[in-house]
Structures are given as structure tokens and as C-alpha cells.
Amino acid sequence: MAVYTDVSDEDIARFVAEYDIGNVISFxxxxxxxxxxxxxLQTDQASFILTLYEKRVNPDDLPFYLGLMDHLSAKGLNCPTPIHGRDGVALRRLCGRPAAITSFLNGMSPRRIMPHHCTGLGAALAQLHTAGQDFEMYLGNALSVKGWRPLFESCRADANGVQPGLEKLIEDELVFLEANWPHQLPAGVIHADLFPDNVFFFPGKDDVSGLIDFYFACNDLLAYDIAICMNAWCFEPDNSFNVTKARNLLSSYGKVRALSDDELAALPILARxxxxxxxxxxxxxxINTPKDALVTPKNPREYINKLRFHQRIDSAGAYGLGEE
Ligand SMILES: Nc1ncnc2c1ncn2[C@@H]1O[C@H](COP(=O)(O)OP(=O)(O)OP(=O)(O)O)[C@@H](O)[C@H]1O
Ligand SMILES: N[C@@H](CCO)C(=O)O
Known part of the structure; x- marks a missing residue:
């Protein structure tokens, strides 16, 4: 349950009065x-999402996220559109937190991922990358290769308690990635968290109907975003890699934005x-979520298996490219 800040009926009515979106009918x-x-949030005009940004989001980065959603929406991408108040301002404060209203997107995230979902995903991801090319703001990726070691140092003492040998696995992998990370590939705005819960489809349709949750978006290597998606979409619940899903993802991406040979060659390391x-x-x-917290932390072990899988891959052919 992720409602960390309570908002009263009076607070919401006062807040919505700053916009030209009608009167609140449910919330x-x-x-x-x-x-x-x-x-x-439903008004007598339409449905909306009201987000109050909690501690994990740096308030200084919010103009980038909201500006990006404005930019992508204007380019025809189906993502939440920030709603601007009568004064033109989209980022406001509510109950002591930064807050914004965005448009509500219809559609549903897939409960069971099928290969055709990966086809739709690939095209949508490439459209996002293409549409983001002329976005003028810049936000570096705090969670790219330079950010991983400090994060590891903050929790390495507890790593072996989660799985024996984990501390060494991570240390060795960090040394490898720090020495071999490809910095010269095409870069631009990436979503950086395009997991199935952030991608909507209409039932029975292959095309993505909408993308949400741009709060990890940043500037980084475009192919790194593909690698994130491959991990989030192309493994089965038993940890096996589904090459058909990967092939669909990569080939439909490539139809919208061609991948260079260097990007393809780098895919295994980007996936690591x-x-x-x-x-x-x-x-x-x-390690850090209190036992009585409202949210259940996601299991890190799933990603140990994914890392081990990619460590055994030496070329992007293993991801289904070049096959029929
Ligand atoms: N614009 C939107 N249109 C429709 N539903 C939305 C929209 N934004 C958010 N939602 C709904 O709210 C839920 C939570 O949104 P979101 O994933 O952005 O939350 P979060 O706390 O930032 O997420 P996460 O934990 O995934 O980083 C989504 O799963 C979706 O059901
Ligand atoms: N998508 C992330 C969590 C939310 O950002 C994960 O699965 O670890």
C-alpha cells in the first residue's frame, strides 16, 4: 500500500481549485x-492522477520529470501529461510535499507477459528514445556505473546474509563493469524503469497503450534501457530466459530506431x-526496509540469477538476433 501522505477532502478541494479541471467527484x-x-482523482470533467512525491524523489529533479512528460506528450507519446494550474505551474505543494496532477491513462499492465507484449514494448521504447532526442533538459543517471559502488558499500556487510557468496559476486562484477563499461554508445533520455507495471496495453492488442512512472528517467545510453527491459520482460518466473520475447523486443525496437553494431555488441555487458x-x-x-513497513521489498535474488545468466553470454546472438 503506497499512500504515505494523507490528504483530506478539504485539502484536495482547495488544491483542485487552482486548476481548470472541474470539481472533485471522487478521490x-x-x-x-x-x-x-x-x-x-475524478472531477466532473475527467480522471487524473494526483502524485505527492515522497522522500526517494529528489525535488530538484521534478522539473526534469514533468518537463519530459510534457515534451513526450507533445510529441504524441502516450504518457501522463502534467496538468498546469491556472497560473501555468504544474509542480505545486500539497500537505507539505511536492505534488502534481497528471492525465489518467487507460489500459492495464500485463499480468502474464506474452511474447507479443515484448513486440509492443520494443516499438514503444524506441519511440520514447526517438521522441526524447530533442528534449533540452539534462539529468545524469545517479544509478549508472559510478553510482553502484557507493550503493554496494552501504550494504555490503549484509550481502552474504541474503545469499552466501553474494558480497564477492558483486565485488567482482563491479570491478569488471567499472573497467569495461561502454561509454561511447548513442545516448539520450531513457526511462530506466520500464518494468511491466509501468507499461499499459488494451486487452487483445499488441501495441502499448501508454507508459507511466518517469521518476527514474535520465540521460544515459539508449541501449542500456533495452537491457533493463530485457531483464524485466524476457525471463520466465522459473528464471529461464525466453529468447522469443527478447527477439521480439529487439527486432521491433530496431524497426523504429536501428541499433548500431556497437550497441548490439555491448548488449551482454549492458545487461550485466x-x-x-x-x-x-x-x-x-x-536490508533497510523495516519489518512493519507498508511495502514489501522486492526480492534481490531474482537479479542474482539474471546477472549469472548474462555473465555466460558473449554475444547478442544469444538474445535471439539473427534467428528467424
Ligand atoms: N497516469 C496514470 N494513469 C493511470 N494509472 C496510473 C497513472 N499513474 C499511476 N497510475 C497507477 O498508479 C500506480 C502507481 O503508480 P507509479 O508506478 O507511478 O507509482 P510509484 O510509487 O512511483 O511506483 P514504482 O513503485 O513503480 O516506482 C500504477 O501501478 C498505476 O496503477
Ligand atoms: N522496478 C523496480 C522497483 C521500482 O522502481 C524493481 O523491480 O526493482
Whole structure:
């Protein structure tokens, strides 16, 4: 349950009065999500999402996230559109927290990922990368290769308690990635957290109907975003890699934005980095989330298996490219 900040009926009525979106007819907390407090807000004009940004989001980065959603929406990407108040301002404060209203997107995240979802995902990801190319703001990725060691140092003492040998696995992987990370590939705005819960589809349709949750978006290597998606979408619950899903993801991405030979060659190492990134953040949360917290931390072990899988891969052919 992710409603960290309570908002009264009076607070919401006062807040909505700053906008030209009609009068509130219903307002309820959304259980999904772990980072921020989200409410479904219905007015007599439309449905909206009200988000109160909680401690994990740096308030200084909010203009980038909201500006990016404005930019991508204007380019025709179906993502939440920030709603601006009568004074033109989208980022406001409510109940002591930074807050914004965005448009509500119809559609549902897939409960069971099928290969056709990965086809839709690949096209949507490439559209996002293409549409982001002329976005003028810049935000570096705090969770890329330079950010991983400090994160590891903050939780390494507890790593072996989560799985024996984990501290050495991470240390060795960090040394490898720090020495071999490809810095010269095409870069731009990436989503950086495009997991199935952030991608909507209409039932029975292959195309993505909408993308949400841009609060890890940043500037980084475009192919790194593909690697994040490959990890989040192309493994089965038993940890086996589904090459059909990966092939669909990569080939539909490539139809919208062609991948260079260098990007393809770097995919295994980018996938190792993407595994380590989510292994580390999950490990940190696993160790630091109080037992009585509202949210259940995600299991880091899933990402140990993904990392081990990619460590055995030496070329992108293993991800289904070049096959029929
Ligand atoms: N614009 C939107 N349109 C429709 N539903 C939305 C929208 N934004 C958020 N939601 C709903 O709210 C839920 C939580 O949103 P979101 O994933 O952004 O939360 P979060 O706490 O930032 O997330 P996370 O834990 O995934 O980082 C989503 O799973 C979705 O059901
Ligand atoms: N998508 C992240 C959590 C939310 O940012 C994970 O699965 O670890």
C-alpha cells in the first residue's frame, strides 16, 4: 500500500481549485507503487492522477520529470501529461510535499507477459528514445556505473546474509563493469524503469497503450534501457530466459530506431550492468526496509540469477538476433 501522505477532502478541494479541471467527484488512494503517494482523482470533467512525491524523489529533479512528460506528450507519446494550474505551474505543494496532477491513462499492465507484449514494448521504447532526442533538459543517471559502488558499500556487510557468496559476486562484477563499461554508445533520455507495471496495453492488442512512472528517467545510453527491459520482460518466473520475447523486443525496437553494431555488441555487458543495478537497489531495500513497513521489498535474488545468466553470454546472438 503506497499512500504515505494523507490528504483530506478539504485539502484536495482547495488544491483542485487552482486548476481548470472541474470539481472533485471522487478521490481515492492507489495501492500499487512503492515510491510515491498516488491518488485517482475524478472531477466532473475527467480522471487524473494526483502524485505527492515522497522522500526517494529528489525535488530538484521534478522539473526534469514533468518537463519530459510534457515534451513526450507533445510529441504524441502516450504518457501522463502534467496538468498546469491556472497560473501555468504544474509542480505545486500539497500537505507539505511536492505534488502534481497528471492525465489518467487507460489500459492495464500485463499480468502474464506474452511474447507479443515484448513486440509492443520494443516499438514503444524506441519511440520514447526517438521522441526524447530533442528534449533540452539534462539529468545524469545517479544509478549508472559510478553510482553502484557507493550503493554496494552501504550494504555490503549484509550481502552474504541474503545469499552466501553474494558480497564477492558483486565485488567482482563491479570491478569488471567499472573497467569495461561502454561509454561511447548513442545516448539520450531513457526511462530506466520500464518494468511491466509501468507499461499499459488494451486487452487483445499488441501495441502499448501508454507508459507511466518517469521518476527514474535520465540521460544515459539508449541501449542500456533495452537491457533493463530485457531483464524485466524476457525471463520466465522459473528464471529461464525466453529468447522469443527478447527477439521480439529487439527486432521491433530496431524497426523504429536501428541499433548500431556497437550497441548490439555491448548488449551482454549492458545487461550485466542492468542486472547489478536492480540487484543493488533491491538488496539495499531488502536490508533497510523495516519489518512493519507498508511495502514489501522486492526480492534481490531474482537479479542474482539474471546477472549469472548474462555473465555466460558473449554475444547478442544469444538474445535471439539473427534467428528467424
Ligand atoms: N497516469 C496514470 N494513469 C493511470 N494509472 C496510473 C497513472 N499513474 C499511476 N497510475 C497507477 O498508479 C500506480 C502507481 O503508480 P507509479 O508506478 O507511478 O507509482 P510509484 O510509487 O512511483 O511506483 P514504482 O513503485 O513503480 O516506482 C500504477 O501501478 C498505476 O496503477
Ligand atoms: N522496478 C523496480 C522497483 C521500482 O522502481 C524493481 O523491480 O526493482
Amino acid at each position: 481515492k488512494g492507489i495501492a500499487e507503487g512503492v515510491e510515491n503517494t498516488n491518488f485517482l 550492468g542492468a542486472s547489478l543495478r536492480f540487484l543493488l537497489t533491491r538488496l539495499y531495500d531488502w
